[in-house]
Amino acid sequence: MDRSMLSNAVLALLVAVTVTSLWALGETRFDAYVSLYALDYMVVKSILKPRRTTFDFLAVSLLLAFSVAVALRVLEVLGVGP
Amino acid sequence: MVLDTYRGTGLALALSSAVLSAFSYLSLGLSPITALWVGVLVVGLSMFSTPTEEGAKLSEFASTMLANLLENIGRTIEGLSIRSRAVYRASGDSVYIIFTDGFSRVDLDKVSTDSFISRIGDTKVLVLKSPIARVHTEGLGDVCSSFEEVVVDRLNLAESIECVDRNREVIAKVVKPKLLPSKTLERTTGNICSILLASIAALLKGGEWTVLEKCELDQCLVRVGVFERYG
Numbered sequence: 001m002d003r004s005m006l007s008n009a010v011l012a013l014l015v016a017v018t019v020t021s022l023w024a025l026g027e028t029r030f031d032a033y034v035s036l037y038a039l040d041y042m043v044v045k046s047i048l049k050p051r052r053t054t055f056d057f058l059a060v061s062l063l064l065a066f067s068v069a070v071a072l073r074v075l076e077v078l079g080v081g082p
Numbered sequence: 083m084v085l086d087t088y089r090g091t092g093l094a095l096a097l098s099s100a101v102l103s104a105f106s107y108l109s110l111g112l113s114p115i116t117a118l119w120v121g122v123l124v125v126g127l128s129m130f131s132t133p134t135e136e137g138a139k140l141s142e143f144a145s146t147m148l149a150n151l152l153e154n155i156g157r158t159i160e161g162l163s164i165r166s167r168a169v170y171r172a173s174g175d176s177v178y179i180i181f182t183d184g185f186s187r188v189d190l191d192k193v194s195t196d197s198f199i200s201r202i203g204d205t206k207v208l209v210l211k212s213p214i215a216r217v218h219t220e221g222l223g224d225v226c227s228s229f230e231e232v233v234v235d236r237l238n239l240a241e242s243i244e245c246v247d248r249n250r251e252v253i254a255k256v257v258k259p260k261l262l263p264s265k266t267l268e269r270t271t272g273n274i275c276s277i278l279l280a281s282i283a284a285l286l287k288g289g290e291w292t293v294l295e296k297c298e299l300d301q302c303l304v305r306v307g308v309f310e311r312y313g
Contacts, residue, residue: 002134002235003235004132004133004134005088005132005134007128007132008092008125008128008129008132011124011125011128012125015121015122015124015125016121018121019114019117019118019121022114022117023114027114028113028114029112030112030113030116030117033114033117033118033120033121034117034120037120037121037124041124041128049227049230050128050132051132051133051227051231052131052132052133052223053131053132053133054131056131057131058124058127058128058131062124
């Protein structure tokens with residue numbers, strides 16, 4: 001199997017395991033799911049290095065979403081956030 | 083935009099999951115169901131952004147033929163008694179490999195890539211065309227990714243690559259190379275992986291590049307760096 005297609009298959013498996021695990025644990029926070037999706041994608045990208053047709057906008061978007069989720073959580077802990 | 087089945091499926095997944103996640107958000111808010119559809123969206127987008135043109139992997143039969151063809155470079159250089167490191171320079175979409183008796187006596191700006199062999203003053207200059215061209219690195223981004231794609235995925239010359247790009251120097255470890263190194267080639271240009279790495283570096287980073295260390299052992303370590311001109 002092509003390396004890039006293998007990475008997509010692994011990503012799909014990781015996303016499925018992430019959703020199943022968090023849901024089974026009763027996790028309802030949306031940002032927890034998105035943060036783990038970002039982690040899954042980065043792990044697959046760094047290990048399998050899939051090819052992309054253009055610049056990897058998906059990686060940037062997920063990283064941004066992860067950063068926002070972490071920032072909101074930090075603000076919440078500090079008592080400043082919404 | 084041409085879409086094959088794989089990318090089309092990815093696009094369909096992405097679009098449908100985008101609609102479903104929007105619907106879930108509007109009806110249920112930020113819930114695990116919405117997160118599930120966002121997860122499917124991520125997978126769909128990943129599939130859609132994966133290039134799927136046929137990347138033919140060279141068989142061992144063809145790889146050996148390539149190695150024998152490239153050995154002619156070494157034989158030519160030895161036959162002409164040129165003993166120097168090669169300098170790799172990109173010109174347009176091609177890469178040229180420049181050999182000369184002494185780089186200290188030659189102004190590289192005066193070297194024409196149109197001639198196979200020429201003289202600048204008393205110095206012989208040999209110019210060969212690299213097997214690597216810009217078409218081989220399109221859509222691949224950085225030097226290390228391109229090198230791995232060419233050596234492992236396309237030419238099947240090694241099992242894997244570990245590579246570090248230090249801007250003016252690139253170091254790559256070729257794990258389990260599948261071709262025996264050619265002594266003739268190694269005495270002159272370095273092995274096939276050296277030629278490929280230096281060519282890719284010249285194409286993607288510009289400037290002039292040379293091979294600093296060559297492959298000697300089973301676990302090949304290749305180092306290429308920017309060529310420092312004399313004077």
